[in-house]
Amino acid sequence: MSQHDAAVGVIGLGAMGxxxxxxxxxxxxxxxxxxxxxxxxxxxxxxxTWVDTPRALAxxxxxxxxxxxxxxxxxxxxxxxxxxxxxxxxLLLLVASTSSPTRVRELADRLARDGDGRVRVVDCPxxxxxxxxxxxxxxxxxxxxxxxxxxxAAALAPCGTPVHLGPLGAGQVAKAANQLVVGATMLAxxxxxxxxxxxxxxxDRLWTLLQGGYAGSNLLRANHRRLVDEDYEPGGLARYxxxxxxxxxxVADATSTHxxxxxxxxxxxxxxxxxxxxxxxxxxxxxxxxxx
Numbered sequence: 001m002s003q004h005d006a007a008v009g010v011i012g013l014g015a016m017g018x019x020x021x022x023x024x025x026x027x028x029x030x031x032x033x034x035x036x037x038x039x040x041x042x043x044x045x046x047x048x049t050w051v052d053t054p055r056a057l058a059x060x061x062x063x064x065x066x067x068x069x070x071x072x073x074x075x076x077x078x079x080x081x082x083x084x085x086x087x088x089x090x091l092l093l094l095v096a097s098t099s100s101p102t103r104v105r106e107l108a109d110r111l112a113r114d115g116d117g118r119v120r121v122v123d124c125p126x127x128x129x130x131x132x133x134x135x136x137x138x139x140x141x142x143x144x145x146x147x148x149x150x151x152x153a154a155a156l157a158p159c160g161t162p163v164h165l166g167p168l169g170a171g172q173v174a175k176a177a178n179q180l181v182v183g184a185t186m187l188a189x190x191x192x193x194x195x196x197x198x199x200x201x202x203x204d205r206l207w208t209l210l211q212g213g214y215a216g217s218n219l220l221r222a223n224h225r226r227l228v229d230e231d232y233e234p235g236g237l238a239r240y241x242x243x244x245x246x247x248x249x250x251v252a253d254a255t256s257t258h259x260x261x262x263x264x265x266x267x268x269x270x271x272x273x274x275x276x277x278x279x280x281x282x283x284x285x286x287x288x289x290x291x292x
Contacts, residue, residue, distance in 0.1 A: 006092070008155055009033065009061035011054060011077055013040055015235060016126070017067030019133040020159045022046065024065070027158035032060050054078070058087035063155045065094045065124075070243065071103050078111075085115060094152050095123045098179065098244050101169030101251065104143075108168055120144075122152040123168060125175035127182075128160065130235045131222055136160060141178075143170035176248035182282075183241050183265050185219050190285035193227050204228045223283045232280040232287065239278030241269045 009032040010021045021043060025031040031048045033040060034057045044050055051057050054077045058064060064084060066074045074095065078084045084091065093111070095104055101123075108121035122144035132138040138160030142149045149164040156162045165174050192215075196206050207224050210216060226232065245266040252259045272278065272288045280287075 006062040006151065006155055007032065007060065008063045008065060009057040010065045010067060011035065011057065012065075012067030012069075012073075012097075013043075014067065015130050016133045017065075018043070019130070020065070020067065020126075020138075021048065023136045023158040024155070028155075032057050053082035054084045055082045055086040058084040058091055059089065062090070063092045063094060063151070065096060065155070067096050069240070070097050071095075071099050071107060073097075075107070085111075085119065088118070090118045091120070092148060092151055092155075093119055093121050094156070095121060096126055098125050098175050098240070098247065099123070099172055100247050101143075101172040101176075102254070104172055105169050120148050121168060122148050123171040124152055124156060124162065125171050125178075126160065127175065127178045129222060132160060139163075139178075141165055141171035141174040143168050143172065143174075172247065173251055176244065176251045179241065179244035180248050180262060180265070182219060183245055183269060184261060185217060186223070186282050186285050187265065187268060187289075189220055189223070189227065190283075190289045193286050194289045226281065226283040227286055230286065232277075232284040234279060234281045236282055237278065238269070238280055238282045238284050239273045241282060242266065242273055242278075245269060 007030055008024050008028055010017060011034055013021055013033060013035055021031060021033060025046055025048050032051060033043060033048050034051050034054055038050055068074050104123045111119040111121060122142055124140055124142050126138040126140050128138040136159055140156050140160050140162035142152055142162050142164045143166055153162040165171060193203055197203050207220060211220055248262055249266060252262060275288060277284045277288055
């Protein structure tokens, strides 16, 4: 079987996983999906096959993409009589959740040991948000062996740009770096917005102007209207930043990096969640700054 012939299954059809699944279906011509509830009739109408359990999904595909929030949710889908492993067949497991590099490696070691090498793992966290998932323009960070990463890249290419960055866990290190930049940038934009507004500056005009300068970014472009309109309807939940920056802290510890910004940034997002704003979009950092 060639890389391009592999049948793909998706588990985790949330804000990111749902549009990614549609791209995979349209490109590969076949897709198997599952979840806790059967609520994606639109995907089924396009040709996706629904199955009731992860075991049934694994029995019918070669590649499984997990868009679940983190490894505990994935491990719950792996184990038990209805889990992915119960299908007892070869699989390439693509772990797209933002997770600890160390824990991804530990999971792969367990699967290699307990499954006689039938389940191979590639970590493939993504960046680009719901907009990138919808447009098929995600940055996809791959960690794993050359052969497994090549197979993963072929499967995920319809969703964006997959790049192999190194051995297993490399994708998670890259995502930790990404989240450090995203978290810092959003908090800086939020503080700048509040400073400008309280100084009598039209925030819409300000960010329209500054988008063309060094302060411009994809993050600002995507959140411009949210910041101006104070629209915090969740795209990506702000509370996930605490988890993500925790993984970045793990990477800093593992590499003996005495970070300067990271501890303060993580503390700020912990405070944001404790203020009851964690279930809003990350752009709620504006409200957090204004209400401190």
